[in-house]
Amino acid sequence: MEKIFKVSNFNLSYGTNHVLKDVNIDIYKNKVTAFIGPSGCGKSTLLRCFNRMNDLIDNCIMVGSIDYQGGDVNNINAMELRTKVGMVFQNPNPFPMSIYDNIAYGPRCQGIKSKSLLNKIVVDALKKAALYDEVSGRMKENALSLSGGQQQRLCIARCIAMEPEVILMDEPTSALDPIATLKIEELIDKLKEDYTIIIVTHNMQQAARISDYTAFFMLGEIVEYNETTELFKNPQNKKTEDYITGRFG
């Protein structure tokens, strides 16, 4: 199976706080990989390493390598990397502009000016994010007027408009109600045909429902990484078993 990310002997610390310890993990292409684990275990931190968002944090020291399709991410221009590796955040964060402008924002930053091309990109992205039917008549409306779930799907559409290869999702449903969450999960299931998805979640049922692979993190280490069905059925490690059966965490 084709690997899109290869993390080897990766260590990260914020100042003196050692957050990730000797992490080794391979991410497979066109699969959904879920990161689970208790709060503060470093799963979100590792996610942000894939598109170098940690570069923005002062005092962040990284040792080891993360390869993206065979090349070290640090050798790729960060802006270029982020067009290939998109990200959806925990809280829906559309820009305070129109729905259309939100989605056209990324392509415009890449220098696309042609109106017809932008229209096509926006419509395609909205269709792929299963939002087109809901907003087709009100593209000029402010994105903040949408509901929370719609806003999050708009953020996913905004990400898709960049034609990325990987979509990173940092607890994308933790601020949403169960119905909106269900819609996002259905969307993820559909999107994995075209994209590689890495999702951080606190919700173990969610990981079990939507992911192909699951990594269990604890205290900055990957305790166990396996196919999701295997990990949930026959956890190899005692800690994993305790966590997924709800004995702690």
Next chain:
Amino acid sequence: MRKIKEILLNAITYLFSGFEVLVLGAILVYIFSNGFSSLSLELLTGNYYEKVETLEYTRQETIKDYLNPGLDDSYFSSKWGISFIDTENKAGEKIVMINYVDEYSPLLSMTNSSTKEYASLVEKQVITKVILEDLDGNMYLGFAKNGADSIAEAFDKGDIITNLVVTTSGGGIRGSLLTTLYLILLTLLIALPLGVGAAIYLTQYAPKNKITSIMQSMIDMTSGIPSIIFGLVGAIVFIPFMNNLIGSDGGSIASGALTLAIMLLPIIIRTTEEAINVIPTTYRNASLALGASSTQTTFKVILPNALGGILTSVLLSIGRIIGESAALIYAVGTAIKDTAIINQKSTSLAVHIWSLMSGESPNFELSCAISIVILVIVLVLSIITKLVAKKLNKFEVE
């Protein structure tokens, strides 16, 4: 016992706040009672300086009787269709003022003796002296010190006006109003790009180290410097600079605008910084995660959302410019002008008041009238500021 104490404390707070309201009210009442009567459109558009002109009228062709409008206390010359009244000027001197000119009067088409240009007598002009001749060459003289009746009499006897000294009324503030406007425009043109740029640098790009924090505290300090010191800087640095650059002689509106720009930078930087800092960092992250550069993020996401704060800073700055006097006394000068020219001395409204009050005979009425103008502008600005802030500062309450 406790009740008495509470009543006492409450009484003291009521007393003090009541006192403050009373003082503010008294100031307003004083300014309005003194200045309101001088307030008019002429005040805003008129010249400050009186202009003395000598006019003549060679020969009246058709003599006819003009209808007396019958104004109170007036003396009418039916031969010329003009009416005069005895009155006093602001300095309390007796003057003779024109209070009516017939619409067909020949006095509407006179000649300026020195420039030979067309001139006409209008209402509210002040006449000091008139010499007329009749067709036989007899001279008739009328002087203002002898009263309006003597002037009307001289007019009725003569047929040719050989010498008429007339004064147009002064006391307008057009020059200072224009200068204030110029100062606002020029100052903002200089200070706004500098201030917004500095704020962007400090919030978006500056490393969080000692140098940055020293810069921050220096900006805060600058806003506490008395404005007269800025005026001094303007006089020492900007006046020679502008003299060399645009060939001004001494203080000028340009050097004043530079001085004010430096003075206003801290306000603009601080207000813009605050506006940028309340923008959620998630916007910035979202933009960067979409592959936008930090410059694109700044200009497409950060600045549009900070617009409310920037506008607020503009309005605050305009308020400061209108109210500023000390800095401008040195940097622009105190010579009241009737026009505003960028490379010449002039006065803003506030300095106009200073000039009026620092002479030998302070002019309270005009000063109070200008104060009302300033107060009204500031009031309007503060209302606009509140409305704009309400409309554009989306992130204030979150």
